[in-house]
Amino acid sequence: MIKIGIVGGTGYTGVELLRLLALHEDAEVVAITSRAESGRRLDDLYPNLRGYYDLAFTEPDVARLAACDVVFFATPHNVAMNLVPELLAAGARVIDLSADYRIRDAELWSRWYGEPHASPDVLPQAVYGLPELNREQIASASLVACPGCYPTSVQLGLIPLLARGLVDTQHLIASAASGASGAGRQAKVDNLLSEVADSFKAYGVSGHRHLPEIEQGLADVAGCPVQLTFVPHLLPMIRGIHATLFARLVDMSVDLQALYEEWYAEEPFVDVLPAGMFPQTRTVKGANRCQIGLQVPQGRDTVVVMSTIDNLVKGASGQAVQNMNIMLGLPEDRGLQQVGLLP
Template identity: 60%
Template structure:
């Protein structure tokens, strides 16, 4: 059994980790930390876990995280990098759901997250936790920095176009028009996510710049092996969970005869958590709710020179906790789907 610890288990990604790991046949939940809720049974905070999780929250200094095989950080940015050196020296592997180990350039990290990076040497060895792209590197990683929820949808939506060794689309004018439910903002009191503010409303934000843009650009350029240009506009929509990303790419004249539907199907043929839907499909966020599945539909309106790629995922599962468990499975040599076979819930 894999002894698992979770740092910061009181947020939405934390409770998702608990939900998934409680049903994982090879995971043993060993510790979950919260200084404020020290001593409180997890099931008292999250009644959905009654009968499934018997742990109580404990203050970090009591949690004996160094006895775990792997520790997940479902914490604000900056926490994982502060604790990483001690855990790694004890032989513990780390999966961080925040941004501490996503961006390889420390100056870029400091610009977008407003704090210095405290362990750049560990950052150098950290692996970006997008299994469909970095599976081999994840397998031997000591530290995995999970992608953000938006970047997961954008990178997996555009990867087949960029991974062909030559440009098929105009890679300097890619556009990502993305929508997220309010759980993406975290489990905290904030005016913009109050019911009276977010319900019956739809708005863009971060248009002048969003911290997920440099992360996504970094990932797409690694896939393509060359510079790319991306315009990313996120939106908040009045739903609890889910991401819908509409991606636009202009087809180059020499690529007009390519069957892009077949290209996507071939690229993801052996991926258990990416579903390339039949031609003409319109995936819905509810078709992936509470699951680790990401669904993609490829459109070419009027057989013109514009590709429209539709991508849906659950931001808390494939966009966060589920992807973390997927990475854990890879790191410990398990079936990648173990503990992640939940059927999406409907309605």
């Protein structure tokens, strides 16, 4: 049985990770940490987990965590980068769901996150945990940086176009919308029901922290720098991301529907919908799945790609479990066979 430790299990990604691992036949969570909730039973904070875990939150202890086979960080940014070096030195394998190791350039990270990176020397060890791109590297990694939710939906939507050199890399556009859980569990006026309900708004228009992560990943695929205009929006719902992506075609001779179907044919968690069918957030809710649809409106030179995920599953905790399965040589879909919830 794989011994799992979770640092910071009190937020939405933490409880989603616990939900998925509860039915993972090869995994046992043996340690879950929270300084604020130390001593409190897990099922007292999250009654949905009653009967699945007999655990209480503890203070982070490196020796106890290092004894685990895998340690997940379900923490805000700037937590993992202070603890991960010590865990790696002790021989632990780490999957970080925060943004601390996603951006390879420490100065670029600092510019977007407003503080110095605490362990820049560890950045070269981190493998970006998008399995559809980096499966082989993930398998041998000691540190995996799990992608953000917006970056997952946007990159999966654009990868085939950029890999084949079919679009203008300098004029990419992503208009993406997320449910309120993407903002985390902390108390903020902007997250109140009376603020979110019956409304739809853009935010981070001048620059969102996920932008450099997305551009880094897309540039790796394209083999050259890319420029993306990224505008996130807040939807009046709890879960889900819908990314609508626009790119100008430089080669219109390729059957794009066939390209996408072939590109993702062997990917267990990417579903390219039939021509003329477009994804909805409701059909991926609760599932570790990205659904993609595409169209070239009026047969002009702009392709529109629509990509949907559950921000807490394929956009966070489900993808983290997918990475764990790859790292440990397990079937990639182990513990991730949940069907999307309807209605």
